[in-house]
Amino acid sequence: MSERTHEHAPTIQDAESAKPRRSVAPRTIRGRVVAGLLLLIPIMVTAVIVRYIYGIALSAGARLLNISTAALNWAFDLKLADRRFDPNNATWYESLIAVVMTLVVLYVLGWLGTNAVGKRVIEFFEGLVERIPMVETLYVAVKRIVQALSGANKPGGEDQTVVLIDFPTDTMKALAFMTNVITDKNTGQRYATVFVPTTPNPTSGYMELVPIERITMTDLTMEAALSMVLSGGASAPSNISLVRGLPSRPNTVLTPPILRTK
Structure with a gap:
């Protein structure tokens, strides 16, 4: 008695998979240029934003560095270099120090805002700001918008x-x-x-x-x-x-x- 071989009946999925697959990669010069541009846009936008944030941190750190140097000279008569820190002509290590100082100040402010003593200090300064006409309205509005968007104090x-x-x-x-x-x-x-x-x-x-x-x-x-x-x-x-x-x-x-x- 001969054995009968049961062959698998072709299905729609088999027929679809048998079709030659078309490449989705762009074939024309214009298509490849557009594809390259689409790859670069997220990188360029990210680089611009990072550079902008770095510039703000560097500028703030430069002011902190100049104020710190002047304060040390006045308090301890250290006679440190009187040359003011210029972000445009700074060396790499000076720029690094300025950015690190900005991050340290932000960290300290964040730490103060999360403990009881720091909150009282911040509330005291906020109370002074809120007593200034016009400034109080703008400050409170901006603060509430930032808190609402960040989800803070929920x-x-x-x-x-x-x-x-x-x-x-x-x-x-x-x-x-x-x-x-x-x-x-x-x-x-x-x-x-x-x-x-x-x-x-x-x-x-x-x-x-x-x-x-x-x-x-x-x-x-x-x-x-x-x-x-x-x-x-x-x-x-x-x-x-x-x-x-x-x-x-x-x-x-x-x-x-x-x-x-x-």
């Missing part, structure tokens, strides 16, 4: 500040940062104040008042949301969790503490 376990709203039409959604919750004392209607950033510059945008029930909560972090804005949505995660309206739990405090005033 309550424990509460990180739901990235939301979606119906903007600019009811059939479209826009990414926004919820910054506060206000209540109409006549009707009791609660509204969320949200900031809708623009792409690719998140420092500009729109401030909207949205009814609480029309807010869509997300599980996005501040870092992920800012990355989405900066990249025009290219870095958006594949899946997110959306919940219409704010959580209806008893004893839920809706006003973000980052915006509370004394």
